Amino acid sequence: xxxxxxxxxxxxxxxxxxxxxxxxxxxxxxxxxxxxxxxxxxxxxxxxxxxxxxxxxxxxxxxxxxxxxxxxxxxxxxxxxxxxxxxxxxxxxxxxxxxxxxxxxxxxxxxxxxx
Numbered sequence: 001x002x003x004x005x006x007x008x009x010x011x012x013x014x015x016x017x018x019x020x021x022x023x024x025x026x027x028x029x030x031x032x033x034x035x036x037x038x039x040x041x042x043x044x045x046x047x048x049x050x051x052x053x054x055x056x057x058x059x060x061x062x063x064x065x066x067x068x069x070x071x072x073x074x075x076x077x078x079x080x081x082x083x084x085x086x087x088x089x090x091x092x093x094x095x096x097x098x099x100x101x102x103x104x105x106x107x108x109x110x111x112x113x114x115x
Contacts, residue, residue, distance in 0.1 A: 011100035012081070014114035017073040022111050024068065032065040034058040034111060063092060064102065071112065077103060 023035045036056045038047065046052040060068060066087055070080055081099050084092050092098070106112045 011103055011114070012078040012096060013076060014103070015073060015076045016071045016080075016103055016106070016112040016114055018068075018071050019111055019113065026065070026069065030065055031062075032060045032068045034060065034068075036111075063088065063098075067099075067102070073115075 021037070024032055025035070026032050034057070036058065038052065038054055038056055043052070047054055063084065067080055067084060070083060075083075077099055078096075081095055084099065085095055103112065103114065107114055
């Protein structure tokens with residue numbers, strides 16, 4: 001049985017950059033919605049035969065909605081964490097593990113790249 005490879009990267013040093021394939025909008029309450037177009041052969045089949053939508057909408061939570069507009073390709077995750085701590089205080093704890101996991105997930109779905 002293969003063991004899952006340990007990810008030893010220090011995410012706090014990375015600078016996230018939003019993908020150009022993901023469009024987004026922010027409502028009057030500050031909630032962010034990511035709009036991802038489902039392209040490719042398998043998505044086309046799913047759309048045609050299983051009535052799946054052409055565009056998926058991903059609704060971010062309060063913390064994600066705060067962080068997403070701040071992702072500009074200039075600020076690293078440590079700097080973003082300081083801004084989150086300033087905005088949310090103790091409500092954001094455990095801040096850095098949570099923020100690192102958030103960007104791991106965004107990277108796994110190709111919503112951001114980490115440089």
